[in-house]
Amino acid sequence: xxxxxxxxVDMRGCYGCKTCSMACKSENATPTGVLWRRVREFTFxxxxxxxxxxxxxxxxxxxxxxxxxxxxTYSKRPDGIVVQDHDKCIGCRMCIMACPYNAPVFDxxxxxxxxxxxxxxxxxxxxxxxxxxxxxxxxxxxxxIDELRKRYSADLSRIETHYKLPDHNxxxxxxxxIPAGDKE
Amino acid sequence: xxxxxxxLVFFTVLCQWAVGSIIAMTALMTVQxxxxxEETRFNRLRYMALAILAIxxxxxxxxxxxxxxxxxxxxxxxxxxxxxxSREVVAFFLLNGVVFIWAAVVFRFxxxxxxxxxxxxxxxxxxxxxxxxxxxxxxxxxSHPMWHTLITHLNxxxxxxxxxxxxxxxxxxxxxxxxxxxxxxxxGLLLTGILLGVLLMFWVVLWYSHGVNGQxxxxxxxxxxxxxxxxxxxxxxxxxxxxxxxTYLYKQSSISMVGATVLMLVILSAAVCxxxxxxxxxxxxxxxx
Ligand code: SF4
Ligand code: SF4
Numbered sequence: 001x002x003x004x005x006x007x008x009v010d011m012r013g014c015y016g017c018k019t020c021s022m023a024c025k026s027e028n029a030t031p032t033g034v035l036w037r038r039v040r041e042f043t044f045x046x047x048x049x050x051x052x053x054x055x056x057x058x059x060x061x062x063x064x065x066x067x068x069x070x071x072x073t074y075s076k077r078p079d080g081i082v083v084q085d086h087d088k089c090i091g092c093r094m095c096i097m098a099c100p101y102n103a104p105v106f107d108x109x110x111x112x113x114x115x116x117x118x119x120x121x122x123x124x125x126x127x128x129x130x131x132x133x134x135x136x137x138x139x140x141x142x143x144x145i146d147e148l149r150k151r152y153s154a155d156l157s158r159i160e161t162h163y164k165l166p167d168h169n170x171x172x173x174x175x176x177x178i179p180a181g182d183k184e
Numbered sequence: 185x186x187x188x189x190x191x192l193v194f195f196t197v198l199c200q201w202a203v204g205s206i207i208a209m210t211a212l213m214t215v216q217x218x219x220x221x222e223e224t225r226f227n228r229l230r231y232m233a234l235a236i237l238a239i240x241x242x243x244x245x246x247x248x249x250x251x252x253x254x255x256x257x258x259x260x261x262x263x264x265x266x267x268x269x270s271r272e273v274v275a276f277f278l279l280n281g282v283v284f285i286w287a288a289v290v291f292r293f294x295x296x297x298x299x300x301x302x303x304x305x306x307x308x309x310x311x312x313x314x315x316x317x318x319x320x321x322x323x324x325x326x327s328h329p330m331w332h333t334l335i336t337h338l339n340x341x342x343x344x345x346x347x348x349x350x351x352x353x354x355x356x357x358x359x360x361x362x363x364x365x366x367x368x369x370x371x372g373l374l375l376t377g378i379l380l381g382v383l384l385m386f387w388v389v390l391w392y393s394h395g396v397n398g399q400x401x402x403x404x405x406x407x408x409x410x411x412x413x414x415x416x417x418x419x420x421x422x423x424x425x426x427x428x429x430x431t432y433l434y435k436q437s438s439i440s441m442v443g444a445t446v447l448m449l450v451i452l453s454a455a456v457c458x459x460x461x462x463x464x465x466x467x468x469x470x471x472x473x
Binding site for chain 2: 040066067069070072089090094096097098099102108110112113171
């Protein structure tokens with residue numbers, strides 16, 4: 001039994017095609033304007049360059065969304081996936097304010113918020129998350145976060161400073177990021 | 185997302201105004217018992233109590249407008265075990281009950297002065313507790329340095345004290361203006377309350393300014409807050425006008441209804457601007473990543 005699932009993002013191969021984002025959207029049939037996975041772009045001028053981080057929910061060890069939600073919509077499964085009971089949501093948007101990674105998204109038409117559930121139903125059927133399966137460059141990997149961390153122990157603090165990511169100590173996200181430009 | 189979160193602005197400001205007014209009224213009853221003993225004065229307090237109850241109820245209802253699915257509002261207490269928003273919902277539900285009982289006691293059972301005073305005291309404490317629970321909602325968000333600080337609690341309490349003490353001081357001054365009788369002084373405790381509110385609010389503004397020396401999101405929040413025209417109105421309408429009201433009432437001790445209404449509106453609008461800054465300082469940074 002996996003203690004905690006998580007994602008690995010290998011920035012070295014990502015060229016910003018956003019296939020993962022679109023695959024997620026079509027798999028989950030999210031409404032207009034609601035993207036559970038987004039590809040953030042970073043530009044540098046010394047030297048000129050671009051980098052991309054594809055990110056959705058990080059199924060944190062200390063999920064801030066779960067803490068603040070007044071309707072108790074979030075729960076953490078035994079395999080670490082943070083899932084939302086969408087019917088219970090009252091659209092207060094507290095989870096959006098609290099999540100350091102902007103993972104939950106509000107749909108003004110429905111008046112509710114939703115977020116990535118790591119394709120829990122697909123996992124339960126033994127399939128991979130749709131984003132992981134769809135990435136043409138193999139940038140996204142998924143699995144037991146302990147295994148992923150063993151395979152590549154990138155220093156999150158260094159990446160946070162470089163790409164102005166939120167401090168991982170706030171929610172302890174389950175993500176491994178291999179920065180662009182890192183040697184094998 | 186709306187960066188000003190107006191329903192939350194009006195909910196918090198109106199309810200804090202109501203609580204501050206109850207505190208200031210309790211202070212007035214304590215330092216000038218004549219307000220409890222003299223019929224015409226007590227009648228002022230009775231109608232003021234009803235107005236305060238109305239402000240608290242309207243403010244509480246406005247919070248519902250913040251919800252995307254207001255019909256599910258009853259589910260907002262399911263997270264009581266971990267969510268400060270759930271606790272805020274319960275706190276304001278209870279506060280409305282307490283304020284209702286308080287207003288009923290002031291309005292109906294005016295012969296029992298001791299009861300009025302003790303219920304006012306209890307309502308004041310309940311109000312302060314509810315305000316602190318509100319502040320915890322924002323304090324709980326560890327990823328926003330502008331909210332995750334005790335300055336949030338100070339900000340909310342400062343708003344209550346400033347608005348409440350200005351309201352009751354102006355009420356006394358208008359009463360004295362209408363009586364054409366030899367005028368007593370406005371109680372020093374009320375004027376001190378106004379100045380305390382100004383001072384605490386000034387502390388909050390200074391803390392925002394200090395934020396530009398911070399790091400990351402705090403710097404961006406501080407720049408957004410300080411660079412906004414709303415800050416100018418908070419300083420002029422809240423800090424400067426508040427100080428002028430206290431000084432004027434110290435010297436003059438009466439004011440016309442029109443004058444009092446204008447001053448009240450200026451200070452109230454400054455408090456609204458201050459609260460808009462509180463929300464926009466964080467929400468204008470969205471997405472934070
Ligand atoms: S990334 Fe955000 S939404 Fe996902 S578990 Fe962490 S705090 Fe919650
Ligand atoms: S928007 Fe919905 S899921 Fe998010 S905190 Fe509010 S009730 Fe919970």
